[in-house]
Amino acid sequence: MRALVTxxxxxxxxxxxxxxxxxxxxLVALDRDEAGLAALGYGVNVLAADLAxxxxxxxxxxxxxxxxxxxxxxxxxxxxxxxxxxxxxIAKQGAxxxxxxxxxxxxxxxxxxxxAISPGGALVFVSSLSRFLSYPGAASYVxxxxxxxxFAKSLRRPLAKQRIRVLTxxxxxxxxxxxxxxxxxxxxxxxxxAPDAAAKAILAAASRRSGEFVPGAGPRALAxxxxxxxxxxxxxxxxxxxxxxxxxx
Amino acid sequence: xxxxxxxxxxxxxxIVTGASSGIGLALVRQLDTQGADLMAIxxxxxxxxxxxxxxxxxxxxxxxxxxxxPQLVELIAARGWDxxxxxxxxxxIGHCRPVADEDAASIAGTVATNCLAPITITHALAPxxxxxxxxxxxxxxxxxxxxxGFPVYxxxxxxxxxxxxxxxxxxxxxIGVQILHPGPTQTAMHDRAGHDPGRLRALFLSADDxxxxxxxxxxxxxxxxxxxxxxxxxxRAVRMLxxxx
Numbered sequence: 001m002r003a004l005v006t007x008x009x010x011x012x013x014x015x016x017x018x019x020x021x022x023x024x025x026x027l028v029a030l031d032r033d034e035a036g037l038a039a040l041g042y043g044v045n046v047l048a049a050d051l052a053x054x055x056x057x058x059x060x061x062x063x064x065x066x067x068x069x070x071x072x073x074x075x076x077x078x079x080x081x082x083x084x085x086x087x088x089x090i091a092k093q094g095a096x097x098x099x100x101x102x103x104x105x106x107x108x109x110x111x112x113x114x115x116a117i118s119p120g121g122a123l124v125f126v127s128s129l130s131r132f133l134s135y136p137g138a139a140s141y142v143x144x145x146x147x148x149x150x151f152a153k154s155l156r157r158p159l160a161k162q163r164i165r166v167l168t169x170x171x172x173x174x175x176x177x178x179x180x181x182x183x184x185x186x187x188x189x190x191x192x193x194a195p196d197a198a199a200k201a202i203l204a205a206a207s208r209r210s211g212e213f214v215p216g217a218g219p220r221a222l223a224x225x226x227x228x229x230x231x232x233x234x235x236x237x238x239x240x241x242x243x244x245x246x247x248x249x
Numbered sequence: 250x251x252x253x254x255x256x257x258x259x260x261x262x263x264i265v266t267g268a269s270s271g272i273g274l275a276l277v278r279q280l281d282t283q284g285a286d287l288m289a290i291x292x293x294x295x296x297x298x299x300x301x302x303x304x305x306x307x308x309x310x311x312x313x314x315x316x317x318x319p320q321l322v323e324l325i326a327a328r329g330w331d332x333x334x335x336x337x338x339x340x341x342i343g344h345c346r347p348v349a350d351e352d353a354a355s356i357a358g359t360v361a362t363n364c365l366a367p368i369t370i371t372h373a374l375a376p377x378x379x380x381x382x383x384x385x386x387x388x389x390x391x392x393x394x395x396x397x398g399f400p401v402y403x404x405x406x407x408x409x410x411x412x413x414x415x416x417x418x419x420x421x422x423x424i425g426v427q428i429l430h431p432g433p434t435q436t437a438m439h440d441r442a443g444h445d446p447g448r449l450r451a452l453f454l455s456a457d458d459x460x461x462x463x464x465x466x467x468x469x470x471x472x473x474x475x476x477x478x479x480x481x482x483x484x485r486a487v488r489m490l491x492x493x494x
Binding site: 017054055057058061083084090093094098099101105106108109110112113130131134135136137138139140142143144145146147148149151153154155156157170187228230234235237238242 | 305348351354356364368373375393394404407408411
């Protein structure tokens with residue numbers, strides 16, 4: 001199995017790459033963190049690039065296509081910018097949308113144009129549980145994660161004709177640097193899912209199905225509740241995240 | 250019994266983007282009739298507007314250029330407005346094509362107009378909206394839950410839906426936030442998008458009906474709201490009961 005993982009130098013992306021290698025697959029790893037890529041070890045095909053550079057995405061997609069074809073592509077790279085909407089500089093919010101939404105759509109277009117995803121393979125987008133819960137205090141992040149989930153859903157039928165599965169992953173809080181930087185301070189850490197457990201569950205799901213997938217039983221229960229009562233879910237998120245983010249500033 | 254929005258927009262300071270055609274044009278006409286103090290923004294040059302365009306402030310601005318927020322702040326100051334009661338983000342583009350036929354520039358362009366523009370403009374105008382306890386209205390689409398013919402367009406409208414839900418929670422009690430999802434409407438957008446709806450077009454709402462239903466939903470303030478035939482029929486029923494207005 002040959003896999004491409006974006007944002008592979010840290011967090012969930014790194015765990016996904018390690019899970020691919022453990023299962024005997026070969027890995028193409030993309031990240032903007034060159035040192036982090038070098039630490040992945042010998043045998044990994046690495047590419048350092050900044051996905052915020054929208055003008056470079058076509059060339060980057062062609063470069064990645066040339067390193068394929070892939071049985072698994074995981075559009076995982078993502079950033080966040082938290083705080084009250086009007087207080088977070090708009091350039092930061094623009095970067096969130098460029099990296100989390102524009103880049104995976106453009107890379108997908110380039111890979112499909114070059115037939116770089118094999119029939120029988122899987123295209124995976126990492127969205128967020130905030131698709132169901134919402135996430136006051138990270139409005140542009142929710143926009144990007146909601147948008148990419150809708151993009152994935154729109155591709156499901158056309159790509160099924162090419163025998164490519166499209167899986168959208170909606171992780172809750174993971175025990176990664178991302179959560180450390182963007183979750184409000186507090187004792188939440190032990191409730192976060194370990195990234196390697198999430199990675200294994202994601203690879204298993206990607207090998208057999210399309211659709212939306214929430215790793216972990218706790219997050220899955222939250223997602224079900226939030227779909228039943230979206231207003232309540234958003235109100236709870238406002239209380240447990242937005243107010244604490246405000247208080248922490 | 251009167252229609253709920255009879256005096257809702259009178260004297261209100263309102264900005265409408267995407268006002269030079271389609272639903273945006275229908276909206277500024279109706280808001281003008283209802284006595285709103287309007288600033289209309291569109292991509293078209295003022296000389297290309299229809300001859301019966303209302304006598305209101307019109308500015309030709311390309312919202313995808315990224316600097317529309319600061320430009321609007323200047324225009325608001327020039328107009329002498331000390332606050333903003335309502336902004337309706339109508340401007341939008343889309344292409345009907347498989348994703349493999351898109352490239353980075355076309356995708357970034359759709360994201361810039363449909364998603365970044367309303368977000369950055371709202372960011373720039375937040376202080377004006379807060380001063381007037383105003384409201385911001387985002388316009389999604391019936392495609393916001395996914396559409397295999399328009400994957401990038403659907404993604405940008407889905408993004409806006411997620412954004413509006415989070416911001417509505419953040420701004421609760423300060424600034425109104427609403428997203429409306431108009432159903433298919435008889436505008437030039439489908440032709441520009443390269444989409445031929447064929448005989449289905451006969452079922453599409455007229456731009457005037459869509460705009461009237463949207464104004465009613467804006468006056469009511471609930472979110473999210475679909476603007477389809479159901480909304481138009483409800484609006485007509487209320488008008489009949491209210492005495493044929």
